Amino acid sequence: MPITTPAQPLTKFVQSTPQPWHKALAQPAKEFAQTPLKAISGQVPDGLQGTFYQNGTGRLQRGGEPVGHWFDGDGAILRVGLSASGSTATYRYVQTKGYQAESKANKFLYGNYGRRYPGPLWEHIAGLIKGTNIKNSANTSVLALSDKLLALWEAGNPHSLDLETLETLGQESLGWLKPAQPFSAHPLKDPLSKEIYSIGVDSKCNLNIYRCDAACNLIKQTAILLKDVPFIHSFVMAGPYLVFLVSPVKINLLPLLFNQQSYADSIEWKAERGTRIIVVDRESLNVISDGHTDPWFQWHCGNGCVDTDGNIRLDFARFDDFTHINEVLREVAHGSMKTTAYGRLWQLRIDPKTGRVLSNECVVDRDCEFPQVNVAETGQPWQHTYVLMHREGVLTGQDWFGAIGRFEYGSDNLIQADLGEGHYGSEPLPVADCLSPDQGWLLEVVYNALEDRSELWIFNAETLGEPVCRLALPGVIPLNFHGTWQAA
Numbered sequence: 001m002p003i004t005t006p007a008q009p010l011t012k013f014v015q016s017t018p019q020p021w022h023k024a025l026a027q028p029a030k031e032f033a034q035t036p037l038k039a040i041s042g043q044v045p046d047g048l049q050g051t052f053y054q055n056g057t058g059r060l061q062r063g064g065e066p067v068g069h070w071f072d073g074d075g076a077i078l079r080v081g082l083s084a085s086g087s088t089a090t091y092r093y094v095q096t097k098g099y100q101a102e103s104k105a106n107k108f109l110y111g112n113y114g115r116r117y118p119g120p121l122w123e124h125i126a127g128l129i130k131g132t133n134i135k136n137s138a139n140t141s142v143l144a145l146s147d148k149l150l151a152l153w154e155a156g157n158p159h160s161l162d163l164e165t166l167e168t169l170g171q172e173s174l175g176w177l178k179p180a181q182p183f184s185a186h187p188l189k190d191p192l193s194k195e196i197y198s199i200g201v202d203s204k205c206n207l208n209i210y211r212c213d214a215a216c217n218l219i220k221q222t223a224i225l226l227k228d229v230p231f232i233h234s235f236v237m238a239g240p241y242l243v244f245l246v247s248p249v250k251i252n253l254l255p256l257l258f259n260q261q262s263y264a265d266s267i268e269w270k271a272e273r274g275t276r277i278i279v280v281d282r283e284s285l286n287v288i289s290d291g292h293t294d295p296w297f298q299w300h301c302g303n304g305c306v307d308t309d310g311n312i313r314l315d316f317a318r319f320d321d322f323t324h325i326n327e328v329l330r331e332v333a334h335g336s337m338k339t340t341a342y343g344r345l346w347q348l349r350i351d352p353k354t355g356r357v358l359s360n361e362c363v364v365d366r367d368c369e370f371p372q373v374n375v376a377e378t379g380q381p382w383q384h385t386y387v388l389m390h391r392e393g394v395l396t397g398q399d400w401f402g403a404i405g406r407f408e409y410g411s412d413n414l415i416q417a418d419l420g421e422g423h424y425g426s427e428p429l430p431v432a433d434c435l436s437p438d439q440g441w442l443l444e445v446v447y448n449a450l451e452d453r454s455e456l457w458i459f460n461a462e463t464l465g466e467p468v469c470r471l472a473l474p475g476v477i478p479l480n481f482h483g484t485w486q487a488a
């Protein structure tokens, strides 16, 4: 049965030395051109044919100075082309204007999420107005279109890259985005209509919602005025609805305006406001209901659907508050996590007509993040949610994630694959087999700290267990954020 967990203890572990996983982040990652991959064990399944892309921070320092927060790093993309006849990998930085300028100067020139603008106040204010005072790091996720790859960063325009070479083609307006207009790092694609939905929270406190066709041409957009400027990092598609879980955070604008604090430091947790739940009609983009419930913070939603009773069911990785997980992510960039902030998978059921919460329960009572489902099930009834999680007995604050899990709704069964001592994971990505519709695979980029190398592991998505194939990657890939799969 699902478990409702009590409030978590919020303590700091004492760490005096960098933890092993940090070797993957400690040095700027090195690019590599397209390189044939060798199998360490097993072989790529015949039906696993396509291209895997993953984005993350390749560089967390400049001129010997560390970034302020993990989110500040420069985006770099891993591309792995998979087929039974031969697989290759490529790794390239996104050549943003900020990356190029800072490379040339060999110092930080911009503010960022965890870093104040380094220049005079008048420059900072002018840049704030134009949206150019912080660097578009293009470091969070990727969206593969038929003719280009988009490197996504939620506070600005995407960057487009060549799908094969990862050459950066430039900042991408898609023909309708204004300069610096935000386009979220977690767009959702309807597997039936192929329409793409994305969002962007702007500095005027608007939640902009974009409905696009399969090529990301705009069909319709709307804006919902929010209170303050909250984080809405991801959202949920549930049948004919979109659902936004708005956690109670507030950006204090005055210290931000006068460059006294970075974004990361100016965000305040306002538990008394509770979490707001906004349900939107997916076709008209009109608000259907707008409710409140108890406070929590989530970066990532898993999936949503409409159940047979007409109510919405969705899942998400829930934290008790924003402050502690934000601190954990700052500490990751500096090599030693001390703060505890436990994420757990929760399932929420709501009445779409009223926004009323029908139930909200913890379904995976293990410290976990990055909930993922098969993309063919996006917005549709689904049974399995995959998560990146800790090995048995390990918690955030002690070590990075070293296991993956598959939770099954109905049986409430959790199966897991322990990556092993000194092996660390990123977001697991379920992908479909192109020859057998009942077969699925799970892609996992693993940093092997024992050998100081990165590997791509392929699991049977149904059984997990031991990987069916391990491919050695040509270089160390830092712990990444999010990826996607483009079938051949």
Ligand SMILES: [Fe+2]
Binding pocket: 140, 185, 186, 233, 299, 300, 481, 482
């Ligand atoms: Fe994310």
